[in-house]
Amino acid sequence: xxxxxxxxxxxxxxxxxxxxxxxxxxxxxxxxxxxxxxxxxxxxxxxxxxxxxxxxxxxxxxxxxxxxxxxxxxxxxxxxxxxxxxxxxxxxxxxxxxxxxxxxxxxxxxxxxxxxxxxxxxxxxxxxxxxxxxxxxxxxxxxxxxxxxxxxxxxxxxxxxxxxxx
Numbered sequence: 001x002x003x004x005x006x007x008x009x010x011x012x013x014x015x016x017x018x019x020x021x022x023x024x025x026x027x028x029x030x031x032x033x034x035x036x037x038x039x040x041x042x043x044x045x046x047x048x049x050x051x052x053x054x055x056x057x058x059x060x061x062x063x064x065x066x067x068x069x070x071x072x073x074x075x076x077x078x079x080x081x082x083x084x085x086x087x088x089x090x091x092x093x094x095x096x097x098x099x100x101x102x103x104x105x106x107x108x109x110x111x112x113x114x115x116x117x118x119x120x121x122x123x124x125x126x127x128x129x130x131x132x133x134x135x136x137x138x139x140x141x142x143x144x145x146x147x148x149x150x151x152x153x154x155x156x157x158x159x160x161x162x163x164x165x166x
Contacts, residue, residue, distance in 0.1 A: 020069040020095060025053060027112030028065055028093045031119065037063070043143055045086045046135065049079060054087070054140065061088040062128060062136060065110065068094045074102055086136055089123035 025041060032039050032055050039055040053065040064087040068074040074092075084090050091108035094100075100120065103109050108123025128136070151158050 018069050021052075021067050023114035024067050024069065024093050024095050024112045024117075026114050027117040028053060028067070028110055030115070031110065031112070031117035039065075040140060040144055040147075043140065045083070046139070047082060047085070049082055051083060051086070053093070056140065060133075061125075062133065063087055063089045063091060063108075063123070065091045065093050068092055068098060068103075071098055071102060074098070080107075084126060086128070086132070088125055088127055091119075091123050093117065 029039050029041075035057075037055045037057050039053050041053050043051045043054045045051060051064045052067040055063040055065065057063070064083045066077075066080050066083060068077070074094075080090070080092075089108060091110050092103045093110040093112050094103075095113055096111060100109060100111065105121075106124060107121075108119065109121040110117050110119050112118075148158055
């Protein structure tokens, strides 16, 4: 009989993401890391929406990347404009089998696979207010700390990065 654990094996995967979306996310996260941008997946926002990937640049800009795994995924999801209230820049990310021309020109666009990604179109800037930025940074910090704690409690080794204080 299998042992059931109240702590998921991977706290970053909750079963809502398709395998294709997870590959896109991994490719985007690799691109962001190469750019020196940190990211946190599946972050709940104050409006109840969940950002697929939220990133923070070295300058403190907040980006939201919405992952679309198919044309149908994009067509049925009309909540994406609500994410703009919580970021300085908004991007869509997808894989090569989804036509790029379905995504709005007023958003950034990233093309990805499981190995990497390329920023095809940068996103226009629309700066957050200071109060929104402060509240969002606190939400990000608390979510990141809670996830690290959950991972360590589940026995996952979490390395300390040499440059994490930068």
